[in-house]
Each structure stands twice: as C-alpha cells, then as structure tokens.
Amino acid sequence: MILTNIIALKDNYIWILYDKNNSCIIVDPGVSNIVIKEIIKKKWNPKAILLTHNHIDHTGGVENILKKYPKIIVFGPEETKNSHVHQIIKGGDKIRLLENNIDIIFTPGHTLGHVAYYLKPYLFCGDTLFSAGCGKVFENNYAKMYNSIQLIKLFPNNTVLCCSHEYTLSNLIFSMHFLPKDKNIKDYYKKIHKKIFLKKNIFPFLLNKEKKINIFLRTNEFFLKKSMGFKKDKDSFEVFCYLRKIKDIFGAKRD
DSSP, X not given: OEEEEXXXXXXXXXXXXXXXXXXXXEEOOSOSHHHHHHHHHHTOEEEEEEOSSOOHHHHTTHHHHHHHOTTOEEEEOGGGTTSSOSEEOOTTOEEEETTEEEEXXXXXXXXXXXXXXXXXXXEEEETSEETTEEOOOOTTOHHHHHHHHHHHHTXXXXXXXXXXXXXXXXXXXXXXXXXXXXXXXXXXXHHHHHHHHTTOOOOOEEHHHHHHHOGGGOTTOHHHXXXXXXXXXXXXXHHHHHHHHHHHTSOOOOO
C-alpha cells in the first residue's frame, strides 16, 4: 500500500491509500474537486471513503465524490450517518479493503463518536492527535480526549500518524512557550520551518518522534509540570486539561 495526501481548505490533510492495481481508499475528504482531479490524474479506481467524525471539513466532499463514483462504499461512525455513509462502524470493528485488514479504534474527545483507522503502520487519527499537538475538545470531553491520546501512545513506535490538519509550527510555538530550552522541540521546529520554507512535504509523523516533541504525549513528565508551576505529583490528566484550555486561547491556528 502506498500513502499520499492532498492539502485542502488551506490546512486539511486528505489521505489516499492506493495499491499496485491503482485501487484507492480516501480518508476524510472535506472537499471533492481536488480529490476528483487527483483521482483522474493518477488513474485511480476509488473503492472506499473512511470518515473519522462528522465535521464538515472532513465530510464535505463525500456527496460529490459519490456522484462521480457511485460504487464507492462510505464507512463512518454513527455520528456521520447523515453524511452519505453506507456502513456504520464502531470501535473494535474490523473492515477489509484492498486485501488489507483495517482496525477501527474508538477515539472520542474531539467529538463523542470520533474513530481512528489502523492499517499497520498507518493510523488515520483524524482530529484526535496532530503533530506536536492535539485536537480541540468539544462538549467538555476532556477525560475522553485524554484517554484517546493515551491509547494512541500505546501503539508501536513506528506507527505513522496520519492526522487531519497541518498545525505543526503553531503547535511547536505553543510547546516552546512551556519548554523553551527543550532541544528536541527546538530542533524539530527548525527542521519543520525549513521544510515549509522550501515548500517540502513535512510528512511523515512518526509516533516515536511525537513522544519527544508533542507535549500532549508528555503530560506525566516532571520538567513539563515544573515549567507550568506544578508539583511533580500533579496528575497527568490535570496537566492535559490545563494545557488544552490554555491552547484554546493561545492564539495558534484553529484546531
């Protein structure tokens, strides 16, 4: 399986997996025009659409893609049932596409029904986790979001995180506000800044690297707690809540 992405709506990632036969799977198509254009250009044969949650910037392209390719099967959690979904899936389910098994992982927090899709080594994690950050928490679901992030943290270190937004630089700026001397974060910021300046794709995002530069995966660390004025026995969940609430008003990109 070969993975590629399309940038849409300025900072959305639309992911596409395709095989040697040019059959493909589309993940979270927030728009349709550039997806259809890319399908035609690459001569892909789209078989399925996977939806992580029911926000328009993830589902907005489904209808028109289906008009062009009516044989596509659309998979999504219960909350996406009105987004032209053919098959409702839930955490713990398995689906088989392009001769590969895909595990459905329940990752609520950003929305109540949010799911992720795992096709080793790729984890399509939607708006749960971003490079150097995490998604906004709606409806006060901080405990659910925290648990979802802790679940992702347990995946193999070589897991490739396929997040749905490109907020890496702004997330790193937020991180450096708390850990200005952290070498891993500073070095990664320089690397990403250079790649963006040179208009290079900054993907892939490896879980092993994220554990070093993503402070939402480091909420149990003493140095982070100390930088925030907390004692070393401060609960990791409380640290997460504090960080996420500060992030909401920090002035970084919408997430």
